Amino acid sequence: MSFKVTSLFSGCGGMDLGALGGFEYQGKHFEAHNTEIVFSSDIDKYAVDIYNNNFNHKSILGDIRELKDEIPKHDILIGGFPCQSFSIVAQNPPRLGYKNDTGKLFFEMVDVLKKIKPSVFIAENVKGILSANKKQAFPLIINAFEEAGYYCCSEILNASKYGIPQKRERVFIIGFRDKNAFDSFCFPKENEEVIPLKKVIFSECSIDEKYYFSEKAVQGMLKNKEKMNKGRAQNINEPCNTITAHLSKASLNSVDPVLFINDKYRRFTPREAARIQSFPDDFEFNTSDTRAFKAIGNAVPPVLMWNVMNNIIKALSDCKYIKNSAA
Ligand SMILES: C[S@@+](CC[C@H](N)C(=O)[O-])C[C@H]1O[C@@H](n2cnc3c(N)ncnc32)[C@H](O)[C@@H]1O
Structure with a gap:
Protein backbone atom coordinates (compact mmCIF):
# COMPACT_ATOMS: atom_id res chain seq x y z
CA MET A 1 0.00 0.00 0.00
CA SER A 2 1.41 3.40 -0.88
CA PHE A 3 1.44 6.66 1.06
CA LYS A 4 -1.24 8.99 -0.27
CA VAL A 5 -0.03 12.52 -0.89
CA THR A 6 -1.97 15.77 -1.29
CA SER A 7 -0.11 18.63 -2.94
CA LEU A 8 -1.24 22.25 -2.54
CA PHE A 9 0.27 25.11 -4.60
CA SER A 10 1.76 22.43 -6.82
CA GLY A 11 2.95 24.73 -9.61
CA CYS A 12 4.51 22.73 -12.43
CA GLY A 13 5.28 19.90 -10.00
CA GLY A 14 8.88 20.16 -8.80
CA MET A 15 7.92 19.24 -5.24
CA ASP A 16 5.54 16.55 -6.49
CA LEU A 17 8.18 14.91 -8.67
CA GLY A 18 10.51 14.75 -5.67
CA ALA A 19 7.69 13.32 -3.55
CA LEU A 20 7.06 10.57 -6.10
CA GLY A 21 10.66 9.83 -7.18
CA GLY A 22 11.34 7.49 -10.07
CA PHE A 23 13.39 9.84 -12.25
CA GLU A 24 16.93 10.36 -13.55
CA TYR A 25 19.06 13.44 -12.99
CA GLN A 26 22.64 13.89 -14.11
CA GLY A 27 23.21 10.16 -14.54
CA LYS A 28 21.74 9.27 -11.14
CA HIS A 29 18.54 7.35 -10.56
CA PHE A 30 16.23 8.63 -7.83
CA GLU A 31 14.14 5.63 -7.04
CA ALA A 32 10.37 5.77 -6.74
CA HIS A 33 9.09 6.39 -3.23
CA ASN A 34 6.15 4.35 -2.14
CA THR A 35 3.83 7.31 -2.74
CA GLU A 36 0.96 8.35 -4.96
CA ILE A 37 -0.57 11.80 -5.42
CA VAL A 38 -4.30 11.77 -4.75
CA PHE A 39 -4.91 15.53 -5.03
CA SER A 40 -2.93 18.35 -6.55
CA SER A 41 -3.88 21.89 -7.53
CA ASP A 42 -2.66 25.35 -8.45
CA ILE A 43 -4.24 28.63 -9.52
CA ASP A 44 -1.84 29.26 -12.43
CA LYS A 45 -3.18 27.81 -15.66
CA TYR A 46 0.18 27.64 -17.38
CA ALA A 47 1.86 25.86 -14.48
CA VAL A 48 -1.05 23.40 -14.33
CA ASP A 49 -0.72 22.75 -18.07
CA ILE A 50 2.98 21.90 -17.64
CA TYR A 51 2.11 19.68 -14.67
CA ASN A 52 -0.58 17.81 -16.54
CA ASN A 53 1.75 17.24 -19.45
CA ASN A 54 4.25 15.44 -17.22
CA PHE A 55 2.30 13.31 -14.74
CA ASN A 56 -0.26 10.54 -15.21
CA HIS A 57 -2.52 12.01 -12.53
CA LYS A 58 -3.97 15.50 -13.04
CA SER A 59 -3.56 18.76 -11.17
CA ILE A 60 -6.76 20.78 -10.71
CA LEU A 61 -6.79 24.42 -11.80
CA GLY A 62 -8.28 26.75 -9.20
CA ASP A 63 -8.02 28.79 -6.04
CA ILE A 64 -7.35 26.44 -3.15
CA ARG A 65 -9.74 28.45 -0.98
CA GLU A 66 -12.53 27.21 -3.23
CA LEU A 67 -11.25 23.66 -3.74
CA LYS A 68 -10.60 22.65 -0.14
CA ASP A 69 -13.73 20.54 0.19
CA GLU A 70 -12.60 18.30 -2.66
CA ILE A 71 -9.44 17.15 -0.88
CA PRO A 72 -9.60 13.42 -0.13
CA LYS A 73 -8.05 11.58 2.82
CA HIS A 74 -4.29 11.32 2.60
CA ASP A 75 -1.18 10.50 4.64
CA ILE A 76 1.19 13.28 3.63
CA LEU A 77 0.38 16.92 2.85
CA ILE A 78 2.95 18.89 0.86
CA GLY A 79 2.99 22.53 -0.19
CA GLY A 80 5.38 25.30 -1.08
CA PHE A 81 2.95 28.01 -0.08
CA PRO A 82 3.30 31.32 -1.99
CA CYS A 83 6.37 33.24 -0.92
CA GLN A 84 6.09 36.65 -2.60
CA SER A 85 5.06 38.44 0.55
CA PHE A 86 7.92 36.91 2.57
CA SER A 87 10.67 37.26 -0.02
CA ILE A 88 13.45 39.77 0.62
CA VAL A 89 13.72 40.21 -3.15
CA ALA A 90 10.18 41.58 -3.05
CA GLN A 91 10.86 44.89 -1.30
CA ASN A 92 8.82 46.97 -3.64
CA PRO A 93 6.02 46.87 -2.56
CA PRO A 94 7.44 46.22 0.92
CA ARG A 95 7.16 42.76 2.44
CA LEU A 96 3.80 42.36 4.10
CA GLY A 97 4.48 38.86 5.39
CA TYR A 98 1.37 37.24 6.82
CA LYS A 99 -0.53 40.53 6.70
CA ASN A 100 -1.67 40.23 3.10
CA ASP A 101 -3.93 37.66 1.43
CA THR A 102 -1.08 35.77 -0.22
CA GLY A 103 0.86 35.61 3.03
CA LYS A 104 -2.18 34.04 4.72
CA LEU A 105 -2.35 31.09 2.32
CA PHE A 106 -0.37 28.85 4.68
CA PHE A 107 -3.60 28.81 6.72
CA GLU A 108 -5.07 26.72 3.90
CA MET A 109 -2.52 24.04 4.77
CA VAL A 110 -3.37 24.42 8.45
CA ASP A 111 -7.09 23.96 7.70
CA VAL A 112 -6.43 20.78 5.73
CA LEU A 113 -4.27 19.43 8.57
CA LYS A 114 -7.07 20.11 11.06
CA LYS A 115 -9.73 18.49 8.91
CA ILE A 116 -7.95 15.48 7.35
CA LYS A 117 -5.22 14.90 9.97
CA PRO A 118 -2.58 13.39 7.68
CA SER A 119 0.43 11.84 9.45
CA VAL A 120 2.99 14.27 8.07
CA PHE A 121 3.20 17.60 6.31
CA ILE A 122 6.07 19.23 4.42
CA ALA A 123 5.95 22.99 3.83
CA GLU A 124 8.57 24.94 1.94
CA ASN A 125 9.26 28.66 1.67
CA VAL A 126 11.91 31.31 1.13
CA LYS A 127 14.46 32.20 3.82
CA GLY A 128 12.85 35.63 4.13
CA ILE A 129 10.01 33.99 6.01
CA LEU A 130 12.33 33.81 9.05
CA SER A 131 12.69 37.58 9.24
CA ALA A 132 9.32 38.73 7.85
CA ASN A 133 7.11 40.95 10.03
CA LYS A 134 10.02 41.75 12.34
CA LYS A 135 10.53 38.00 12.91
CA GLN A 136 6.93 37.56 14.05
CA ALA A 137 5.61 35.71 11.00
CA PHE A 138 7.61 32.50 11.39
CA PRO A 139 6.73 31.72 15.03
CA LEU A 140 3.11 32.51 14.20
CA ILE A 141 3.18 30.02 11.33
CA ILE A 142 4.87 27.31 13.42
CA ASN A 143 2.40 27.94 16.21
CA ALA A 144 -0.53 27.49 13.83
CA PHE A 145 0.92 24.16 12.62
CA GLU A 146 1.50 23.01 16.22
CA GLU A 147 -2.01 23.98 17.24
CA ALA A 148 -3.29 21.84 14.39
CA GLY A 149 -1.76 18.87 16.26
CA TYR A 150 1.76 18.50 14.83
CA TYR A 151 5.27 18.16 16.29
CA CYS A 152 7.24 20.54 14.07
CA CYS A 153 10.83 21.14 13.10
CA SER A 154 12.37 23.38 10.46
CA GLU A 155 15.68 23.79 8.69
CA ILE A 156 17.25 25.89 5.95
CA LEU A 157 18.40 23.49 3.24
CA ASN A 158 20.92 24.58 0.61
CA ALA A 159 20.25 22.77 -2.68
CA SER A 160 23.96 22.79 -3.59
CA LYS A 161 24.63 20.38 -0.70
CA TYR A 162 22.33 17.79 -2.25
CA ILE A 173 8.97 22.95 7.87
CA ILE A 174 8.11 19.35 8.70
CA GLY A 175 5.38 18.23 11.08
CA PHE A 176 4.42 14.77 12.36
CA ARG A 177 1.32 13.85 14.32
CA ASP A 178 3.13 10.96 15.94
CA LYS A 179 5.85 11.80 18.47
CA ASN A 180 7.87 8.61 17.76
CA ALA A 181 7.93 9.30 14.03
CA PHE A 182 8.91 12.90 14.76
CA ASP A 183 11.78 11.71 16.99
CA SER A 184 12.99 9.32 14.26
CA PHE A 185 13.09 12.02 11.62
CA CYS A 186 16.22 13.93 10.72
CA PHE A 187 16.83 16.28 7.81
CA PRO A 188 18.83 14.66 4.98
CA LYS A 189 22.61 14.56 5.31
CA GLU A 190 24.57 16.90 3.07
CA ASN A 191 26.63 15.42 0.18
CA GLU A 192 30.37 15.91 -0.08
CA GLU A 193 30.21 16.24 -3.85
CA VAL A 194 29.44 19.67 -5.28
CA ILE A 195 28.03 19.94 -8.82
CA PRO A 196 29.36 22.98 -10.71
CA LEU A 197 27.19 24.96 -13.10
CA LYS A 198 29.35 23.91 -16.08
CA LYS A 199 27.97 20.37 -15.74
CA VAL A 200 24.48 21.43 -16.77
CA ILE A 201 24.86 24.24 -19.30
CA PHE A 202 24.99 23.64 -23.03
CA SER A 203 27.93 24.44 -25.29
CA GLU A 204 27.76 27.93 -26.77
CA CYS A 205 27.52 26.65 -30.35
CA SER A 206 24.07 25.22 -29.58
CA ILE A 207 22.64 28.40 -28.02
CA ASP A 208 20.05 30.42 -29.96
CA GLU A 209 21.06 34.06 -30.61
CA LYS A 210 17.99 35.30 -28.73
CA TYR A 211 19.60 34.33 -25.39
CA TYR A 212 22.55 36.73 -25.87
CA PHE A 213 22.41 40.32 -24.59
CA SER A 214 22.82 43.11 -27.13
CA GLU A 215 26.01 45.16 -27.26
CA LYS A 216 24.00 48.17 -26.05
CA ALA A 217 22.79 46.29 -22.96
CA VAL A 218 26.35 45.13 -22.20
CA GLN A 219 27.80 48.62 -22.52
CA GLY A 220 25.05 50.07 -20.29
CA MET A 221 25.72 47.44 -17.64
CA LEU A 222 29.52 47.87 -17.77
CA LYS A 223 29.18 51.62 -17.31
CA ASN A 224 27.15 51.15 -14.13
CA LYS A 225 28.73 47.98 -12.82
CA GLU A 226 30.78 49.44 -9.95
CA LYS A 227 28.01 51.66 -8.75
CA MET A 228 25.20 49.19 -9.13
CA ASN A 229 26.86 45.84 -8.34
CA LYS A 230 24.94 44.39 -11.23
CA GLY A 231 25.74 42.00 -14.05
CA ARG A 232 25.59 38.81 -12.09
CA ALA A 233 27.81 36.66 -14.31
CA GLN A 234 28.16 33.24 -12.70
CA ASN A 235 31.34 31.32 -12.01
CA ILE A 236 30.64 28.12 -13.93
CA ASN A 237 33.02 26.16 -11.69
CA GLU A 238 30.64 26.65 -8.77
CA PRO A 239 26.92 26.04 -8.26
CA CYS A 240 24.75 28.86 -9.65
CA ASN A 241 23.16 31.61 -7.56
CA THR A 242 19.45 31.16 -6.90
CA ILE A 243 17.23 31.30 -9.93
CA THR A 244 13.76 32.73 -9.44
CA ALA A 245 10.51 33.19 -11.32
CA HIS A 246 11.91 36.53 -12.55
CA LEU A 247 14.37 34.76 -14.81
CA SER A 248 12.19 35.54 -17.80
CA LYS A 249 12.94 39.21 -17.18
CA ALA A 250 16.66 38.69 -16.49
CA SER A 251 18.51 41.74 -17.69
CA LEU A 252 22.07 42.82 -17.11
CA ASN A 253 20.74 45.40 -14.68
CA SER A 254 18.87 42.91 -12.53
CA VAL A 255 20.21 40.62 -9.83
CA ASP A 256 19.32 37.48 -11.75
CA PRO A 257 22.22 35.19 -12.59
CA VAL A 258 23.53 35.36 -16.17
CA LEU A 259 26.44 33.77 -18.03
CA PHE A 260 29.59 35.36 -19.39
CA ILE A 261 31.27 32.90 -21.74
CA ASN A 262 33.63 33.55 -24.67
CA ASP A 263 33.38 37.29 -23.98
CA LYS A 264 29.61 37.25 -24.43
CA TYR A 265 26.84 37.75 -21.89
CA ARG A 266 23.71 35.66 -22.12
CA ARG A 267 20.65 34.39 -20.27
CA PHE A 268 20.07 30.73 -19.45
CA THR A 269 17.83 28.74 -21.74
CA PRO A 270 14.72 27.23 -20.11
CA ARG A 271 16.29 23.75 -20.28
CA GLU A 272 19.43 25.02 -18.53
CA ALA A 273 17.25 26.65 -15.85
CA ALA A 274 15.36 23.37 -15.46
CA ARG A 275 18.66 21.51 -15.01
CA ILE A 276 19.84 24.09 -12.47
CA GLN A 277 16.65 23.25 -10.57
CA SER A 278 17.36 19.48 -10.94
CA PHE A 279 14.45 18.67 -13.25
CA PRO A 280 15.22 15.61 -15.38
CA ASP A 281 15.72 16.26 -19.10
CA ASP A 282 12.55 14.33 -19.96
CA PHE A 283 10.38 16.74 -17.91
CA GLU A 284 8.69 18.78 -20.62
CA PHE A 285 8.09 22.52 -20.68
CA ASN A 286 6.11 22.83 -23.90
CA THR A 287 5.23 26.49 -23.48
CA SER A 288 6.67 29.96 -24.03
CA ASP A 289 10.04 30.78 -22.44
CA THR A 290 8.35 33.29 -20.11
CA ARG A 291 5.88 30.74 -18.74
CA ALA A 292 8.52 28.04 -18.49
CA PHE A 293 10.95 30.32 -16.58
CA LYS A 294 8.20 31.32 -14.15
CA ALA A 295 7.20 27.74 -13.39
CA ILE A 296 10.81 26.55 -13.15
CA GLY A 297 11.94 29.45 -10.96
CA ASN A 298 9.02 28.90 -8.57
CA ALA A 299 9.66 25.19 -8.20
CA VAL A 300 11.13 23.20 -5.33
CA PRO A 301 14.13 21.33 -6.78
CA PRO A 302 12.87 17.75 -7.29
CA VAL A 303 16.17 16.24 -6.06
CA LEU A 304 16.03 18.28 -2.85
CA MET A 305 12.44 17.21 -2.21
CA TRP A 306 13.34 13.60 -3.03
CA ASN A 307 15.94 13.66 -0.24
CA VAL A 308 13.48 15.16 2.26
CA MET A 309 10.76 12.66 1.34
CA ASN A 310 13.25 9.80 1.61
CA ASN A 311 13.90 10.67 5.25
CA ILE A 312 10.20 11.17 5.97
CA ILE A 313 9.45 7.69 4.69
CA LYS A 314 12.37 6.27 6.69
CA ALA A 315 11.03 7.94 9.85
CA LEU A 316 7.55 6.54 9.25
CA SER A 317 8.94 3.05 8.62
CA ASP A 318 11.44 3.19 11.53
CA CYS A 319 8.69 3.69 14.05
CA LYS A 320 6.63 0.90 12.48
CA TYR A 321 4.12 3.48 11.42
CA ILE A 322 0.62 2.21 10.86
CA LYS A 323 -1.13 4.24 8.22
CA ASN A 324 -4.14 6.26 9.21
CA SER A 325 -7.56 5.80 7.78
CA ALA A 326 -6.52 7.08 4.34
CA ALA A 327 -5.80 3.52 3.21
C1 LIG B 1 6.27 28.55 -4.74
S1 LIG B 1 5.12 28.15 -5.97
C2 LIG B 1 5.00 26.40 -5.73
C3 LIG B 1 5.89 25.60 -6.63
C4 LIG B 1 5.69 24.11 -6.54
N1 LIG B 1 5.69 23.63 -5.19
C5 LIG B 1 6.76 23.38 -7.33
O1 LIG B 1 7.62 22.75 -6.70
O2 LIG B 1 6.76 23.41 -8.57
C6 LIG B 1 3.60 28.70 -5.27
C7 LIG B 1 2.39 28.39 -6.13
O3 LIG B 1 1.22 28.80 -5.43
C8 LIG B 1 0.25 29.09 -6.43
N2 LIG B 1 -0.87 29.85 -5.81
C9 LIG B 1 -0.85 31.15 -5.39
N3 LIG B 1 -2.05 31.48 -4.87
C10 LIG B 1 -2.84 30.37 -4.95
C11 LIG B 1 -4.18 30.08 -4.57
N4 LIG B 1 -4.97 31.01 -4.01
N5 LIG B 1 -4.66 28.84 -4.81
C12 LIG B 1 -3.90 27.89 -5.39
N6 LIG B 1 -2.61 28.10 -5.77
C13 LIG B 1 -2.08 29.33 -5.55
C14 LIG B 1 1.04 29.86 -7.48
O4 LIG B 1 0.38 29.84 -8.73
C15 LIG B 1 2.38 29.10 -7.47
O5 LIG B 1 2.41 28.13 -8.50
Missing part, protein backbone atom coordinates in the same frame (compact mmCIF):
# COMPACT_ATOMS: atom_id res chain seq x y z
CA GLY A 163 23.87 17.32 -5.69
CA ILE A 164 22.11 20.29 -7.29
CA PRO A 165 24.16 22.97 -9.11
CA GLN A 166 22.45 25.89 -7.35
CA LYS A 167 23.06 27.71 -4.05
CA ARG A 168 19.33 27.90 -3.41
CA GLU A 169 18.46 28.14 0.28
CA ARG A 170 14.92 27.35 1.35
CA VAL A 171 13.18 26.77 4.65
CA PHE A 172 11.51 23.38 5.09
